[in-house]
Amino acid sequence: xxxxxxxxxxVAYLCNWCTYTGADLAGTSRLQYxxxxxxxxxxxxxxxxxxxxxQPLLHGADGVLIGGCHPGDCHYQEGNYKARRRYINLKTILxxxxxxxxxxxxxxxxxxxxxxxxETVAEMTEAIRALGPNPLKVAWEVG
Amino acid sequence: xxxxxIPVQEAGVQAALAAxxxxxxxxxxxxMIFTPVRMRSGAVTHALVADPGILAQADPLAPVLPVNGAAxxxxxxxxxxxxxIAAVLRPCELRAFVELVKLKxxxxxxxxxxxxxxxxxxxxxxxxxxxxxxxxxxxxTGAIKPATGYRFRDACQMCEQPVPGAGADIKIELLGxxxxxxxxxxxxxxxxxxxxxxDGAEAPGRAAAVERLVAARTARRDADFAxxxxxxxxxxxxxxxxAACIHCxxxxxxxxxxxxxxCVFRGQIFDYxxxxxxxxxxxxxxxxxxTDTLLFHLTRLxxxxxxxxxxxxxxxxxxxALPVGQVFRAVGADVxxxxxxxxxxxxxxxxxxxxxxxNEWNEVGEE
Numbered sequence: 001x002x003x004x005x006x007x008x009x010x011v012a013y014l015c016n017w018c019t020y021t022g023a024d025l026a027g028t029s030r031l032q033y034x035x036x037x038x039x040x041x042x043x044x045x046x047x048x049x050x051x052x053x054x055q056p057l058l059h060g061a062d063g064v065l066i067g068g069c070h071p072g073d074c075h076y077q078e079g080n081y082k083a084r085r086r087y088i089n090l091k092t093i094l095x096x097x098x099x100x101x102x103x104x105x106x107x108x109x110x111x112x113x114x115x116x117x118x119e120t121v122a123e124m125t126e127a128i129r130a131l132g133p134n135p136l137k138v139a140w141e142v143g
Numbered sequence: 144x145x146x147x148x149i150p151v152q153e154a155g156v157q158a159a160l161a162a163x164x165x166x167x168x169x170x171x172x173x174x175m176i177f178t179p180v181r182m183r184s185g186a187v188t189h190a191l192v193a194d195p196g197i198l199a200q201a202d203p204l205a206p207v208l209p210v211n212g213a214a215x216x217x218x219x220x221x222x223x224x225x226x227x228i229a230a231v232l233r234p235c236e237l238r239a240f241v242e243l244v245k246l247k248x249x250x251x252x253x254x255x256x257x258x259x260x261x262x263x264x265x266x267x268x269x270x271x272x273x274x275x276x277x278x279x280x281x282x283x284t285g286a287i288k289p290a291t292g293y294r295f296r297d298a299c300q301m302c303e304q305p306v307p308g309a310g311a312d313i314k315i316e317l318l319g320x321x322x323x324x325x326x327x328x329x330x331x332x333x334x335x336x337x338x339x340x341x342d343g344a345e346a347p348g349r350a351a352a353v354e355r356l357v358a359a360r361t362a363r364r365d366a367d368f369a370x371x372x373x374x375x376x377x378x379x380x381x382x383x384x385x386a387a388c389i390h391c392x393x394x395x396x397x398x399x400x401x402x403x404x405x406c407v408f409r410g411q412i413f414d415y416x417x418x419x420x421x422x423x424x425x426x427x428x429x430x431x432x433x434t435d436t437l438l439f440h441l442t443r444l445x446x447x448x449x450x451x452x453x454x455x456x457x458x459x460x461x462x463x464a465l466p467v468g469q470v471f472r473a474v475g476a477d478v479x480x481x482x483x484x485x486x487x488x489x490x491x492x493x494x495x496x497x498x499x500x501x502n503e504w505n506e507v508g509e510e
Contacts, residue, residue: 050441050442051407051442054441055438058435058437060427068508071501071508081500084503084504084507085495085496085498086445087507088482088504088507089449089478089481089482089495089496090445092477092478092481093444093448093474094441096372096375096474096477097381097474098377098381106507106508107508107510137426137427138427138428140427140430140431141379141386141431142382142437143434143435143438
């Protein structure tokens with residue numbers, strides 16, 4: 001599965017207050033990270049609907065990253081705690097139903113952690129590269 | 144609670160239970176009865192009964208469950224003003240009702256639950272064709288056998304909770320009893336003086352009968368889970384299982400937990416512009432249509448698996464005869480284990496997805 005031309009496509013849902021700002025910091029700090037991530041800004045990791053994750057996966061995204069504030073730091077007090085439970089729910093369902101749940105990541109990255117954001121994207125890109133392309137990308141019968 | 148006996152006369156168990164419900168309706172604190180009722184055609188439906196005369200046709204033992212009554216009870220209790228209703232509910236209906244109360248779609252306010260041991264139900268077409276006898280063999284021992292030539296619904300065969308749990312105010316305890324002698328019933332003190340009731344005691348064989356039935360159903364459930372999980376993890380997995388899904392959404396419509404008045408999948412957000420379909424087809428080589436069937440099932444799992452009570456209405460409603468309920472129960476069991484949550488047990492235990500603790504899954508997100 002080490003197709004040399006395979007470049008993972010990762011959809012990232014980042015919360016406005018922490019991870020998106022962390023990504024911004026990575027950029028303004030001129031940190032290099034792989035261009036495999038497509039960032040979508042949300043107000044809170046607690047507003048990530050499970051469909052936001054499922055739809056890209058079923059249509060062939062290779063990975064989905066959810067980024068939020070560290071526990072205790074949510075701008076809305078408790079959005080990331082709810083996100084964490086929904087993530088457990090989603091991951092358990094994907095795993096139980098026979099899908100590759102390791103394509104979905106949740107990471108807490110604060111506004112000051114530009115380097116952690118860059119490292120996370122690099123780490124996830126390599127992990128997904130090792131995993132190979134999402135089989136659902138070409139499985140026309142699944143949909 | 145007091146052990147009583149509903150005497151059974153020559154007219155049989157149905158007439159005895161109907162007489163009991165008529166007696167309940169005479170009470171000042173009960174306005175109406177919600178119960179399965181046999182109609183002129185022979186079909187059985189849930190009904191909200193105000194007229195004691197119609198209660199003569201009440202048939203709580205009819206071995207069929209056309210809809211999960213919890214969803215109908217939700218309509219009757221979701222807001223004021225409420226009538227005071229005594230509701231005959233099977234255990235899976237009661238569990239679904241508990242979940243709906245927690246989802247704020249129903250209320251126990253004014254409701255007296257008459258829980259009833261469930262001996263198993265048949266698919267509606269089988270029941271309608273032959274009006275299979277209500278009381279199967281083996282009620283006394285717990286070694287219950289369906290009528291010759293018929294099978295209980297898949298969900299019933301693997302139901303390990305056939306006895307009403309917490310939330311039932313009155314319990315009709317069929318298992319272990321010799322029903323020719325009478326139907327044992329467990330009532331709260333205030334109901335103990337109902338004129339129809341005789342003094343009674345728990346059937347001596349009840350504990351053993353319940354244990355036997357639960358053991359058999361649990362074994363069947365575990366075998367079913369193993370088979371379903373094998374299918375989910377093999378080759379085409381869930382995609383293959385749902386390959387023949389026609390996206391009719393019947394499963395969503397009949398699910399007692401799926402309470403949204405307008406499901407997101409009935410809206411227009413999955414009506415894509417024509418070029419979108421073409422682009423997908425071009426990339427994948429072909430595009431399955433209707434699209435988004437698997438997304439529908441996975442989304443529904445995300446919404447309700449944690450509360451799935453295993454009533455199996457979804458399986459019965461599927462026109463393609465897909466094992467919807469088997470998949471949802473197996474996945475639901477994993478989700479429920481992850482949250483250490485058993486649906487339908489207690490209204491005091493919060494739903495896993497509306498609550499959280501600060502100190503849990505601390506490793507998640509920190510790698």
